[in-house]
Amino acid sequence: MPLTVLLGDYPHTRPLKEGTVAVDGAECRYPESSPLPPAFARMVRDLAYDICELPMATYLQARDAGIPVTLLPAVLVGSTHHRSLTRLPESPPIGPADLVGRRVGVRAYGQTTGLWVRGWLREEYGVDASDVTWVTTEDVHVAPYVNPSYVVRSGAERVADLLRSHEVDAAVLGPKALGGQGAGLVPLVADAESAGLAWTKRHGTVPANHLLVVRDDVLRDSPDAVRAFYRALEQAIADTTGERADPPAGRAVAAGWSASLRACLEIAGRYALEQHLISRPVDVAAIEKETAFLGT
Template identity: 30%
Template sequence: MSKLHISVAMGDYDRNRALYDGRVQIDGCDPVYMLLNPEEMFFRAMRSRDFDITELSFSSYLVKHAKGESPYIAVPVFLSRAFRHTSIYVRKDRIKKPEDLKGCRIGVPEYQLTAVVWARSILQDDYGVNPEDVTWVRGGIDTPGRPEKIKLDLPPGVTIEAAPAGHTISDLLDKGEIDAFIAPRPPSGAALSNPNVAWLFDDPTTVAKDYYRRTGIFPIMHVVGIRKELAEQNRWLPAAVFKAFGESKAKALELLADTSATKVTLPFVEEQLKAARETLGNDFWSYGVEPNRKTIEAFLHHHHAQGLSCRKVGLDELFHPSTYESYSI
């Protein structure tokens, strides 16, 4: 029996490395891996369905899935997670605390980006800054004229403006024409060296740890999607993909914990690993539905409340049915 030839687009992360170097196989598959940045993957996946299996923006997937228009069905593999307190930059000469953002202008690359959804939820839940309390200015981080990947139908009271032609939101932050900036990447160019531009939270790690202790939420950014027709034709495939990505992550964590010679080019890795386990538990980067129920349900709530998903999607319909449960021995 010949193997299924598939294309797989994903980021170059340690948790994926055992897949593309061949140490872990997807059962029954002969994959071609493409290691791409998120912007390219997500644009090509949603615009032209270029890949059989692909990393997806959680938010973009949910926008499409809620309408029944997603070309992909997700499996609960969460390749990117991050506490987005570090995604909020402000003009420190005018913004001293989160509540000061009311009435301000905030730059975003796209309104529906997952990182931006999570950051808005933090500002709303913890500091009372609602989406309609600010003016959102949409534009590229490095390149002017970035389009919104997906057409949105936002609720009344939400104000979005396009950045002036030829300008990025990084430029606008540097010049003081916006008060804040929220994005998955930091501002670029002169804004990075501007002494008036800095994180909103002076110690975002401490704030994020407090957020986790209060909420139990470790924000999910990306999921893995399989083209629907491929999953329908090969009903064994979603479970095989879920299994393989989990095995690859397990190998990455084994290496990370081997401190005889650190596997990442960063000091204090052993200390950071210990701190992560003390705060989030040993399975701090879990895949699967049940270990992540609280985080997923919070995102479903905020995504719909922010007007991005046209209906409240239930957790039981979010992923391929075969990935909600697994065998045990």
């Protein structure tokens, strides 16, 4: 049976979808989902695909909930997120430390951009997740998860609408949303780019937004096909280095285990535990051991 592989549209995935990088020994089909987030929910709720791109926070929550998927060590999307915490340009110029006791909009409490933003808020400004009321427009992808008491649901369709209706004081927007619904909004961090780069230097990694997983039954029944796909993805990533965005986003995209990926998973796991997105610590060594079949 062909592998059903759900991937976003990036320079490093197009060679696979277009067939210019072959998957030797396996047939792959690439369904499309626009926008991508509904596909993430279908994967962790219904195991809808054999291999699927998955946000970092969704992967950590899925693993915590015992959903039968295994990480394939690849980062498909990543960047810094100090610019992701925004406000209206005409609103009072509050800073991150001023968010204690305020309301902040976010697509879902389990959104990965929110995970990274809340992480640096605590690290750099002493603002815990529970110090803020998080106002969401969507549910988390992993169905068994229950939001903490400091998370409330809005009837708004888009996060930027929460700002413009003055329902929140600030909003978290992912990379794509910043250039779309978030056009004209300004970051709460005065020099967001420099702050983000300082974070990467301090931690030795770039925050990963989207990883890759395979269903456990597919891995058990068709390990050679999974290996063939992964090798082709490695090749596609290597072949498109010059086509990706400038650092740090371009540098985040990578295949294979590295000190950067290990650090990224460790930090994201710590942030997720602090924010009550998961119930127990993340064992990165165990995750890496599960991928030994790849020979990486």
